[in-house]
Structures are given as C-alpha cells and as structure tokens.
Amino acid sequence: MLKGFKDFLLKGNVLDLAVAVVIGAAFTAIVTAFTDHVVKPLIASIGGGKDVQGMAWEIKTGVAATTIDLGAVITQVINFVLVAAVVYFLLIMPYERMKARFAPEKAAEDEVDVLVEIRDLLAAQAAPSQGGAHSALPPTGQFPTQR
Numbered sequence: 001m002l003k004g005f006k007d008f009l010l011k012g013n014v015l016d017l018a019v020a021v022v023i024g025a026a027f028t029a030i031v032t033a034f035t036d037h038v039v040k041p042l043i044a045s046i047g048g049g050k051d052v053q054g055m056a057w058e059i060k061t062g063v064a065a066t067t068i069d070l071g072a073v074i075t076q077v078i079n080f081v082l083v084a085a086v087v088y089f090l091l092i093m094p095y096e097r098m099k100a101r102f103a104p105e106k107a108a109e110d111e112v113d114v115l116v117e118i119r120d121l122l123a124a125q126a127a128p129s130q131g132g133a134h135s136a137l138p139p140t141g142q143f144p145t146q147r
Contacts, residue, residue, distance in 0.1 A: 016095070024087050031082045035075050043071050 043055060055071035058064075 020087060020091055023091060024083060027086055028079075028083055031079050031086070034082070035079045039078050040071070040075055043074055 046055070055074070056067050056069040059066035059068065
C-alpha cells in the first residue's frame with residue numbers, strides 16, 4: 001500500500017509540481033523584497049508622492065474603501081512577472097532541455113526506406129494476380145466463370 005503511494009508521489013509530474021511550488025514560494029519572498037524596496041519607490045516617484053499611495057485616487061473623499069490604488073496593482077503585476085520569469089528560466093527551460101537530451105531518439109525513416117517498402121508492397125500485390133490457379137482476380141479479358 002505504501003509502495004504504491006510512494007510510486008505515485010515519485011512520478012515525474014507530481015514531483016515537478018512540488019518542486020516548482022516550493023521554489024516559487026521561496027523565491028516570492030525575494031521578489032517581494034525587491035518590489036517593496038526598489039519598484040515601489042520608483043512608482044511613488046512617478047506619482048509624485050512619498051509612497052505608492054501617490055498613484056491612488058479616492059472616488060469619495062475620506063472613504064478609504066473607495067480608493068483606487070493603481071500603484072499597488074502595478075507593484076503586484078511586476079511581482080508576478082518577475083516570479084513567473086524566474087520559475088520559467090531557472091526551472092522549466094533547464095528541465096525541458098534535460099528531458100529532451102535524455103529522451104529516446106525516434107528512428108526517422110528516410111525516403112529510400114519508405115520507397116523500398118512501397119515497392120515491396122506493390123510487388124507482393126502484383127505477384128498473385130499474374131495468373132495461376134490461386135489467382136484472386138481472373139486474367140484480363142475473362143469472366144470468373146470462364147476459368
């Protein structure tokens with residue numbers, strides 16, 4: 001029972017997903033620090049405020065629930081793009097290269113092999129119909145009853 005569960009867990013797709021989730025979660029902390037301490041100040045300087053709230057607008061003045069915070073959205077989009085890029089370039093691409101390198105090569109049939117096979121099939125089909133008692137078709141110009 002435990003062996004089957006172990007085999008299931010060690011299959012490629014489940015293991016790949018687990019590794020990607022763990023590394024992605026660990027890398028998210030690095031990206032969050034980068035966006036908090038580098039990207040947010042840059043966005044705030046564009047918006048003209050002391051923080052990213054400089055790129056926020058209140059629909060109803062004095063009501064925080066009606067604030068449209070564009071700076072926070074931009075920060076999270078940059079955060080997502082950075083995490084996705086790192087996971088793709090550091091995990092997915094090397095994994096795909098390794099998988100392609102160790103995959104069994106497919107035997108490619110070249111044109112000559114295919115033509116030889118077609119010739120042999122045509123010769124095998126033509127051989128029984130060239131006459132003889134065991135011919136599948138009657139000779140040309142005769143009806144099946146005139147054999």
